[in-house]
Amino acid sequence: xxxxxxxxxxxxxxxxxxxxxxxxxxxxxxxxxxxxxxxxxxxxxxxxxxxxxxxxxxxxxxxxxxxxxxxxxxxxxxxxxxxxxxxxxxxxxxxxxxxxxxxxxxxxxxxxxxxxxxxxxxxxxxxxxxxxxxxxxxxxxxxxxxxxxxxxxxxxxxxxxxxxxxxxxxxxxxxxxxxxxxxxxxxxxxxxxx
Amino acid sequence: xxxxxxxxxxxxxxxxxxxxxxxxxxxxxxxxxxxxxxxxxxxxxxxxxxxxxxxxxxxxxxxxxxxxxxxxxxxxxxxxxxxxxxxxxxxxxxxxxxxxxxxxxxxxxxxxxxxxxxxxxxxxxxxxxxxxxxxxxxxxxxxxxxxxxxxxxxxxxxxxxxxxxxxxxxxxxxxxxxxxxxxxxxxxxxxxxx
DNA sequence: TTGTTTTTTTGACAAATGTCAAGCGTAAAA
DNA sequence: TTTTACGCTTGACATTTGTCAAAAAAACAA
Numbered sequence: 001x002x003x004x005x006x007x008x009x010x011x012x013x014x015x016x017x018x019x020x021x022x023x024x025x026x027x028x029x030x031x032x033x034x035x036x037x038x039x040x041x042x043x044x045x046x047x048x049x050x051x052x053x054x055x056x057x058x059x060x061x062x063x064x065x066x067x068x069x070x071x072x073x074x075x076x077x078x079x080x081x082x083x084x085x086x087x088x089x090x091x092x093x094x095x096x097x098x099x100x101x102x103x104x105x106x107x108x109x110x111x112x113x114x115x116x117x118x119x120x121x122x123x124x125x126x127x128x129x130x131x132x133x134x135x136x137x138x139x140x141x142x143x144x145x146x147x148x149x150x151x152x153x154x155x156x157x158x159x160x161x162x163x164x165x166x167x168x169x170x171x172x173x174x175x176x177x178x179x180x181x182x183x184x185x186x187x188x189x190x191x192x193x194x
Numbered sequence: 195x196x197x198x199x200x201x202x203x204x205x206x207x208x209x210x211x212x213x214x215x216x217x218x219x220x221x222x223x224x225x226x227x228x229x230x231x232x233x234x235x236x237x238x239x240x241x242x243x244x245x246x247x248x249x250x251x252x253x254x255x256x257x258x259x260x261x262x263x264x265x266x267x268x269x270x271x272x273x274x275x276x277x278x279x280x281x282x283x284x285x286x287x288x289x290x291x292x293x294x295x296x297x298x299x300x301x302x303x304x305x306x307x308x309x310x311x312x313x314x315x316x317x318x319x320x321x322x323x324x325x326x327x328x329x330x331x332x333x334x335x336x337x338x339x340x341x342x343x344x345x346x347x348x349x350x351x352x353x354x355x356x357x358x359x360x361x362x363x364x365x366x367x368x369x370x371x372x373x374x375x376x377x378x379x380x381x382x383x384x385x386x387x388x
Numbered sequence: 389t390t391g392t393t394t395t396t397t398t399g400a401c402a403a404a405t406g407t408c409a410a411g412c413g414t415a416a417a418a
Numbered sequence: 419t420t421t422t423a424c425g426c427t428t429g430a431c432a433t434t435t436g437t438c439a440a441a442a443a444a445a446c447a448a
Binding site: 389390391392393394395396397398399400401402403404405406407408409410411412413414415416417418 | 419420421422423424425426427428429430431432433434435436437438439440441442443444445446447448
Binding site: 129180 | 331
């Protein structure tokens with residue numbers, strides 16, 4: 001950027017500041033720490049088995065996170081939509097190799113920040129701890145909702161729940177991704193849709 | 195407590211300080227904010243529909259958290275074992291009525307702290323933000339593991355996974371609680387166990 | 389202890405979902 | 419355009435899991 005702020009970083013800052021205004025000094029630390037990357041459909045952000053010591057934010061595009069079942073089948077663990085944060089949580093938290101692959105399913109722009117820089121900001125500016133706290137709690141609620149869905153709904157109900165929860169995804173991702181996300185087979189999903 | 199620290203609060207503090215030593219001032223704020231309660235099998239800590247503005251810690255005993263399916267059936271959303279934190283996450287985070295009932299399945303002793311006091315400590319002592327952050331992240335990893343289990347395992351595999359993940363629970367909770375936790379029926383679980 | 393209630397197991401059967409294979413349609417590649 | 423590859427649908431059938439009812443076992447209370 002010759003002069004002025006990278007618009008993608010600007011966008012991320014605005015997204016954080018929906019609930020709280022960040023002090024100028026925090027913003028400056030963030031701006032210095034964030035990297036912006038443009039990615040194309042099919043690109044891989046994090047490969048299973050590699051280290052994921054970054055936290056990401058999706059500016060625009062669409063991302064899928066998946067892992068492999070014992071028999072080799074891919075299982076979608078989540079979809080990431082615009083303005084959402086993502087990472088391999090387990091790898092990021094425990095400093096272990098990623099158990100998942102993060103892949104681009106529509107051309108995307110992502111921001112990333114290294115774990116050490118992220119923690120450095122929190123340490124220096126506790127308000128950023130608060131912000132982080134809010135986001136991870138929101139994520140916990142989402143995870144609990146998904147457990148409820150998987151625990152107690154039939155295949156048909158799962159699909160209806162998916163349409164209601166992720167209305168923007170239904171015509172953007174292939175059915176096999178949705179099927180494994182819901183814990184059902186492609187054929188069952190195909191039949192349900194009629 | 196006539197003099198000296200309540201041993202249950204002492205126990206909670208030690209449990210927190212496995213990874214980090216809390217400053218004396220934080221400990222004192224905690225000690226003032228924590229309430230200790232003894233509960234008996236069958237008691238209800240939080241009833242579905244009521245407000246849950248507390249964070250809990252289980253000193254000893256065993257707790258089950260469940261919700262009701264549309265048809266009225268109870269579905270176990272989690273078991274809480276000794277030295278674990280618990281609450282109704284959604285209610286606690288969003289300040290909405292609890293979607294779950296928290297019930298005692300073995301005589302228990304719990305510590306509780308009100309959300310406002312909890313946040314007051316974090317605000318005054320950012321190190322406590324860090325501690326909280328750690329626990330929430332650990333919880334996120336557990337939730338993701340459960341999603342994986344529900345998404346991609348058969349009934350038999352789910353049961354084996356349960357035995358491996360919660361070895362201490364297998365002979366302490368009734369099968370119907372485990373069955374709904376795994377998203378299968380009592381009869382199926384009963385047959386699998388043979 | 390005895391009697392009562394609740395939980396677990398079992399059987400017969402029904403329904404849902406999975407598997408495998410083939411065909412169709414669409415979109416990308418040559 | 420033609421060809422190829424991939425994703426989606428469909429059918430026939432297998433398997434798993436669910437449902438309902440009853441019996442057995444275990445837990446609890448009198």
